[in-house]
Amino acid sequence: MNPKRRPLMAGNWKMNAGGREGCDLAAAVAKAAKECTHSDVLVAPPFPTLAAVAHVLAELKSRVGIASQTVHEARSGAFTGEVSAAMVREAGATWAIVGHSERRHGLGESHELVAQKAKAALDEGLSPIICIGETLAERDAGQLEAVLVAQLDPVMDLIRESNGRAVIAYEPVWAIGTGKVATPEDAQAAHAFVRKKIASASPEAAALTRILYGGSMKPDNVEGLLAQEDIDGGLVGGASLDGASFGKLILASEAMARKLS
Ligand code: PGA
DSSP states (O other), rough: OOOOOOEEEEEEOSSOHHHHHHHHHHHHHHHHTTOOSSSSEEEOOOHHHOOOHHEEEEEEETOOOESOOOOOSSSSSTTTTTHHHHHHTTTTEEEEEEOOHHHTTTSOOHHHHHHHHHHHHHHHHOOEEEOOOOOHHHHTTHHHHHHHHHHHGGHHHHHHHHOOOOOEEOOOOTTTTTSOOOOHHHHHHHHHHHHHHHHHHHHHHHOOOOOESSSSSSSSTTTHHHSSSTOOOOEEGGGGGSSHHHHHHHHHHHHHHHHHH
């Protein structure tokens, strides 16, 4: 963490916590985030729960933000099953996760398609959280940096022009949902590499852009990760589904930001 950047703790609910359960979880997150003055918090519910969560957070006058878990790259049209950036904004989101590895690898989303989705989000006034990260086979083959460059290149102009609105989430695929967290040193090395890559296009954008870590972040490893200079928060799956666990992550991020301020 670096005092120049406001940390962000983002809960990615994936295909969990629909309906009433999502509303209750949002209320618990709002309660945990009530005293957050130095850090940002958001939740990413599944599409059908997004508007209901927005309603709960608005009733509680909460500053917890809302993200969609993806958006379609087009504004509207004959795309059965898809949802546009404008639609999620109307439902109450101000953020959109794009390029999560479960979509890149599970659904074949290419680097270029992810860039189109990030652009669609920005054009609609949403802040994209652009996920990148290597598989274990790629890491073992010494391809970490080449993979990150290939994923970053198509979004580099967007990052440069977004004035810090676009966020990167570095999520090593082998650490997602596996309980295998990257060591703080390995995560920091990847984050520093990403920041250096952004700096080669724009030093201003590199200083502004928040780079989140994702992959089995939990209350017992959050402090070590957030203590790293280039880790500006977390994109959290499993631990964000439990109000108490996510509350601890929110408090850890807020406490560290206050100490550094
Ligand atoms: P995890 O998921 O925290 O359950 O590893 C992170 C993510 O996929 O964003």
